[in-house]
Amino acid sequence: MKQLLRLALAADVTALAALMLGSWTRINGAGLTCPDWPLCRGRLVPALGDGTLWEWSHRVLAGAIAALVLALIVAAWRQRAQSRFIAPIAATIAAFFLLQLFLGAETVRVANAPYSVVLHWATAMALIASISAMAVFVAASPDVGRRDASERTAHAVAILLGVTAVAAFATMCVGAYVSSSGAGLACRSIPGCAGNVVVYTSGQYAQMIHRIAAAATLICAAAAAALGWAQPASARVRRAAALGLVLISLQIVLGLLNVVLRLPTELREAHALNAALLFLAFFVATSLAVVDATPQRWTRLSAPNPLVR
Structure with a gap:
């Protein structure tokens, strides 16, 4: 199980790095420096000038993720008897990875159309979340040291954390549309839009929906x-939830600064990275809360097999 955990963590970190490199590539206008797929300008290793380095490096990281995901799935198959959750999570990881490969190629084909950017980002985050779930469910066990709690209370904490994670995910996706459609400065005033409460253009609608979603997430x-x-949630759940609250507060500050400072590149990337981290904080908190709320389900399907390492 330790090998499975190490592979999950390595895949998580690599996937997050690929996500942020892809974001940096698009923000800097280099998303189409490799206009074909899977090769780049017809070559495995192209000339790396004019921003091509960013896009090509993004694809190299995608190749590393492929190797890690394959190793993770093989390890999960070998350890599937240790938990009833390993096999379905591994299948989910494989499905999201294959979908992500398709969307990567499609995003190039449609020249970074906003809808493709949103789908590409959303699937990347779903893949990272699935890998994180594997890590949590492999490493975690019910916290027997937590304060006494009723089953109803434990479930309530898990549900509310899950709602928060979903809200953060939705806010991210709307933000990806705002960024990729050029609507980042559609509303240059706060809290209204261009000095108005009523908005008129599609960009203004997207920007205000993003702000409302961010407020709901907060x-x-x-x-x-x-x-x-x-309520008697475990210490690890409370810490993860507190971290998520800090990150959403920081995210709102970063969003406001992006508007005030007119979208500096580094600040846009920080906004994207922090969005991913705050979603993952609440996703992990939800996963841990589920483990604590349903301890009867976290039993091995069979006795450990000494031949399975």
């Missing part, structure tokens, strides 16, 4: 953190 995050601390 409210959910605050409620989840408060419930986690007020």
